[in-house]
Amino acid sequence: MINARPKFLTVALYHPRVMKGGAQYVAKDLHDMAAAGDEFDALILAGVDGRAFPQYVKVGSVITALPETQNEYILGGSKFDDFYHVVYDPRRNKMLARFLEDHRPDIIHIHHSLWIGLEFIDLCKKILPDAKIIYTLHEYLAMCYSQGQLFRSHERAICHQEAPDQCVKCFPDRSVEEFILRKRSFLRAFDQVDHFISPSQYLQERFIAWGIPREKITVIPNGHQTNRPAGWKAAHSDELNIFGYFGQFVDAKGIDVLLQAARTVAETSDKPIEIKIFGGNKTHASPQYIARIEAALKDGPGNLLVTEMGAYSRENVFDLMNSVDWVVVPSVWPETFGLVVSEAWEARRPILASRAGGLIERIVDRENGLHFPPGSVSGLAQLMNDCLGNERLWDSISGNVHDEISLEVAWSKHVELTERLLARSNERPKVALAS
Amino acid sequence: MYQFDKPAKWDPHSGVSVHKEFIVDDYISTNSDLAQHFADCDKADIFRHFEEFGCIERRGIRLSDYIFVDSVLCSDKGDFFITGWADRRIFKSIELSVQVGYVRYGFPDAEPCWYDRPDVNAVLGDHDQPSGFAVLLRADEADNFLIHSAVVVAINGVPLYQQTVARWLSSERFLLDAMGACAILADRPIGETLESGQRLHRQFLPVWNRVVDGLKFSKILAVNGDRKVRSSIIITIYRRADMLLMQLSELAEFLERAAVEVVVVLNDVANASVLVEEVMAFCQIHPIAISVYNCSGNSGFSAGNNFGASVARGNVLVFMNPDIFPPLDNIEGALGFLVSDPGEGLHGTMLYYGDGLLMHSGMYVVQDLVLHPAGTTGDALRVEHFGKGLTLDINADRQALHHAVAGIPPQHCIPSAALWKIRKKLFFKLGGLSTDYIYAYYEDAAFGLDALRNDVPVVIDTSGRWIHLEGVGKSMPPHARTFMWLNRAHFSQKYAGIPQVVDTLMDQSLL
Secondary structure (H helix, E strand, C coil), X not given: CCCCCCEEEEEEECCCCCCCCHHHHHHHHHHHHHHHCCCCEEEEEEEEECCCCHHHCCCCCCEEECCCCCCEEEEEECCXXXXXXXXXXXXXXXHHHXXXXXXXXXXXEECCCCCCCCHHHHHHHHHCCCCEEEEECCCCCCCCCCCCCCEEXXXXXXXXXXXXHHHHHHCCCCCHHHHHHHHHHHHHHHCCCCEEEECCHHHHHHHHHHCCXXXXXXXXXXXXXXXXXXXXXXXXXXXXXXXXXXXXCCHHHCHHHHHHHHHHHHHCCCCCEEEEEECCCHHHCCHHHHHHHHHHHCCCCCCEEEEEEECCCCCCHHHHHCCCCEEEECCCCCCCCCHHHHHHHHCCCCEEEECCCXXXXXXXECCCEEEECCCCHXXXXXXXXXXXXXXXXXHHHHHHCCCCCEHHHHHHHHHHHHHHHHHCCCCCCCCCXXX | CCCCCCCCXXXXXXXXXXXXCCCHHHHHHCCHHHHHHHCCCCHHHHHHHHHHHHCCCCCCCCHHHCEEXXXXXXXXXXXXXXXXXXXXXXXXXXXXXXXXXXXXXXXXXXCCEXXXXXXXXXXXXXXXXXXXXXXXXXXCCCCCCCCCCCEEEEECCEEEEEECCCCCECHHHHHHHHHHHCXXXXXXXXXXXXHHHHHHHHHHHHHHHHHHHCCCEXXXXXXXXXXXXXXXXXXXXXXXXXXXXXXHHHHHHHHHHCCEEEEEEEECCCCHHHHHHHHHHHHHHCCCEEEXXXXXXXXXHHHHHHHHHHHCCCCEEEEECCCEECXXXXXXXXXXXXXXXXXXXXXXXEEECCCCEEEECCEEEEEEEEECCCCCEEEEEEEEECCCCCCCECCCCHHHHHHHHCCCCCCCCECCCCEEXXXXXXXXXXXCCCCCCCCCCCHXXXXXXHHHHCCCCEEEEEEEEEEECCCCCCCCCHHHHHHHHHHHHHHHHHHCCCCCCXXXXXXXXXX
């Protein structure tokens, strides 16, 4: 059967309705763009840990429809090898094969291997040898077993040299050989991917150094959907002393660095300082991280007010951004893109960001934001001190901030890439699933 | 000897006279059990009794101060493993007996393995001879042995260990625990323990054979079992099968199209049923010919591979470790090794580390003269590897490789069991892998030496280059250190002196 329009299958980890998160927002946005346009027939398949979200997994079925949607499906699973990123479940394969045979996508855009499995790429190539596979790298999972964050927990520092002998320092129970094999496993699967997309140049270069051919990877920043009301004007508090953190409450995000810096500033100043923390998933933080945060807060100076505001969503983030003067991105891992930067820029908030990963190329120091060394309490404290009540600085940066590329622009780059790949389609023979 | 009224003897060295006297009254008073016997004896008779029995029986000594049984392991098939220590100046020999319920088993010929126990020596004061001992005894035919709650172990007739509620270990548990207790011997220099190792290997072997004989292999998966194959790749896996799917993935494209089957033998692998499901899922995507057999325990490397060979359908057997992978580039030569016919030869391959550096290009066996502190010597064999330490990369050109392997003497070179191949007929003609090697180690070298002795051409195929992701630097549990040691002792006994083994001097020039 020949599809009238090319069929575009998005394969994501989670769906924003199941669990919110940057990668799934990006995947869903692109799917929505594909579904809304004339170029493609679109469908999305979202991998889900069925143990964590049993309500999305029907007994005996691996693929289920997301209620009250069209062409949006959940791929449930109950086991996943998080080291080698494989599943190898015969029932799942059977249903996935049928799903691919029924829908016959021309383009399969994979956004994750977690809860999808690298063997899914093999399966796609077996069932649909002519289909083009695009893979967006949202973090460094293929090269880093430490949650794909290139964050050395034992050093609390960015990993600049991923290598099997370095990996065992984070995971002493694993062997160098296992990490060699892990990399081979990813490389073998990735060899079948037609093209990779990186949201930042930093991530692109890391993966080229790791083993992806330069000609197979393109940078397309994550497009941003604006929520800014017409006629809105940027404003700040009178004291210009409210610093906000937006993101997950996990170790590599550096909330401890922010709080220690805030305390340092408050202890040496008589000005009031307010810190607002917007973020969820605190249960994923390590006990040591929580302990450092508690230590930073214990017996704090009276002029420091820290408030935990709870989780946020893209629907209310614009308003919440407006409730702070400055946005701090104190990540101690090399952020691949930094969705929070796009959100802050939409509200024209000046950003104080650690000089790490994709943040480096997006934020130009003293032009559209401020930089400090990742993990540096004194560096951040110095910046915060400069910012306190500094209207001139706020105005100059806020006035220089522009929106990240729009979702429409980002999607147009995806379409361009997709069409280029489809044009190169070759004539390989089709192979049926082994019975 | 001791005599009454012996005149004082003058010692010319010290210039002091020594008068030696048997104290007959003390002998009578401290041996009350002999009172009736001594009633009609004169002093000369009593002295004769002392000479004839009292000295040997060490009468008057509290024996437990000079001999001790540390632990006793009992198997439900009549094996006993006993460890302890003794002051060997008092106990020049020890004779063991074990009483189980109402049956006493005597072992007049049992020879314990003695080893140095500095902790005991320090107390006893004897620093000239080893005081620790370990002995493995077999009481009865396994099927005739009757277990009971009461166990008494006696040495030289003196009960030194008693249990009223004895616990009986099944054979494999007994084997593992007893070998674990022998690690203290295994960890010593081979010169000190070679003889003990050889003796204990003989004693452990029947237990090991019983363990293997009691195991069963079951076919738990067969996919494309009717496909015609020329070669069978046999992968025997012990305990952890976490690399199998990665290994199959890397070979998938080749295995789908080649006339090759994979035979997987699982030794003591946990969650074998989960693994089978995963392999089935793999076969849905990659329709390879594969069968999986599960062993009810750990049959060891030899028995596992021999079984795999017995069910293999190919005329050529390729034995492959589960941590062997093809190179990422230039894969053709590596894959060619899996399908080409070795003829009447035994073929190995080039093995490289995960980082691409040469691991080795075949093995050889070296015979060393080893020393026992007591002054005796023995011959211990060790296995060495050609090419170890050479900075030769997996992508090295043929000339560089040829240069590296040019010095390998073929009459001494044998392949590593990590990856080798042989015709099935020849494999069984040579007797398969010897199951005299407990669990693993040295059976591959033994097979290689047997091949050389039988004039089988042994070839290291330099066009086949493979990655061996062997774990390094992991400590071995005590029982594993012991079976490695026992196997080495047995291997040394069997092959020392044969011309295929090189001497220490020649070893200095081989690389």
